[in-house]
Amino acid sequence: MAWEDGGFREADGGRSGAGLQASVLLESRPATACLSPAAGMFEDSAARGADVESLWRRDQGTRCEAKSCQTGEISTVEAAVQSHSSRDAGMQTNQSEETIQNLDLQKEAPVDYAGLLSFLQGVEDVVIKELNKNWRSHAFDGFEVNWVDQNETVSCLHSLSYPEAQDQKLQVTSISWNATGSVFACSYGRLTLFISAWSSHCLCSVDPLSSTGGLYSGEVLIWDMSRIEDPLIWRTGMTDDTHTEPVYQVNWLQDSKHSYHFQILSVSTDGKILVWQTQRDGQLMLVEGFALVAQQIPWSMKLKKRTRGETAVGVTSLSFSCFDPSVFIIGLEGGYSLKCSTAVETAAVPRTGNSVPLKAPAEFAFSPHGGPVYCVSCSPFHRNLFLSGGTDGHVHLHSMLQAQPLISLQLSKKYLFSVRWSPVRPLVFAAATGEGEVQLFDFGKSSQKPAVSIKQASAQTPVYCIEFNFKQPQLLAAGDASGMLKIWQLSSDFIQQGPREMNHLEQLANEVTD
């Protein structure tokens, strides 16, 4: 390295470490202007400073390298998917046999009794405490929830009449709903004298399409509504077996042996109750029958009036018990109601000229009305209760266990033609009066006057028949003497059973005095 003044120094290079390397060089040079040439030997001189250079950075720089890095580019792709079509499918497991088998399997499989026992012991106290509290609680007394809209009034849905019948001034004598509740049939005829002669038909239908009817002449017929040309398919014809007096009521009976065969039961004022079976040739054949003869009826000691002899007793109405299919109640022209059974063996006296021997079915007689009984109806909710109504305008609530009625109500000053229990409310029944009214009575509300009184026709036109629709319990059909048929829609309190009605009914039935 050379300095500017011409001096030169020695540089020691190449030695690593932290030490400084210095190189100092003494210079000798002649002094310049500051000194006089004549001075001689001593002169001022200033030595230049010494410089030390650091070398370590340079060394480090030679050893290290600067580097950088960058991640490669991430490649992305966008894609979308859309379904074009979809389908709904549902599945439902069948609850029937598999689960029942599971139940059996589980009973045989080893149950972890220890675990089960500890669980039961743990919950037993809690559950028993809740059961006791619930039994004593009055928290829900009178608490009712309305899940459906309440309909407050009774209204007339339809008013129907048959023009030809109206031309002949015929009256509606009987109505019946079919089994599905969608169709009803009614019969027209004329009542000439109220007491002695009912005319024309009475009807009953169980199959959606076929219905049976009984004639004034004593015949029983079956029609099939699906046939347009000639709907009449079976008839009894005028044989020795047929009734000799008007048929008041017909019922379908299910044959206990073959459930698809039906039999017809007909009731007539000639004192006979006959059971018919359909035959192939369109004929109805008598299979079984009952005859009521005065001397065979068991009159109880309390009844004052007794008829003697072998006179036939006219039957005007019949009702089977809903709980015991062999028990039925009949109403007589003499004003009595009788409890009868189909399972009797005693033959009727005298032996009439019928192809099948007739039996005497009467088992018990109830205390009479003041006139002929026109209607009886067994309660669908209690096995012992039934209603009877007659020309004295009274309705009697009877228990089958005693002769005296439990309750006797006067509903009309004229006759009562039909009485029916409600199919959904155990305490409600409907009655058709001679004053043109249908009265709905509720034992739970008042035992003196009707809950609702529906005016069907004028006071001179009696209502002859009423029927509830079992499938749609808010509908009530009523037919009257002017040939008009009206379908009434009942208010909501006649449709739903109240919380304690069954108890009330049981209490009523238990008021039997010994």
Next chain:
Amino acid sequence: RMRFAGGGAAPLPPPPALPLPAALPAEVEETLKRIQAHKGVIGTIVVNAEGIPIRTTLDNSTTVQYAGLLHQLTMKARSTVRDIDPQNDLTFLRIRSKKHEIMVAPDKEYLLIVIQNPCE
């Protein structure tokens, strides 16, 4: 009605000593009989964790119906309680209807269903 499990309850009494294994089925039947004999009880059903009834006093079809439906309802009730408060859990379920009251006592492995007719 749901009962809330409270924190800081009194210490539980020691569990009763379990009877001998041979007598277990009889003990189970006796406990169920005691519950069934209570006033107004119409039926008692014990259901396992899968919803299959293992003990019942009603007929098969009714039992299967009650067991299946109430098992689902109990699970739903339990998840409702726990969704509202995860620290909480279902202890008892009661359903009151027009005709009777159904009580369900739930557990991890079993379900006890009691149907009572609270006749006033």
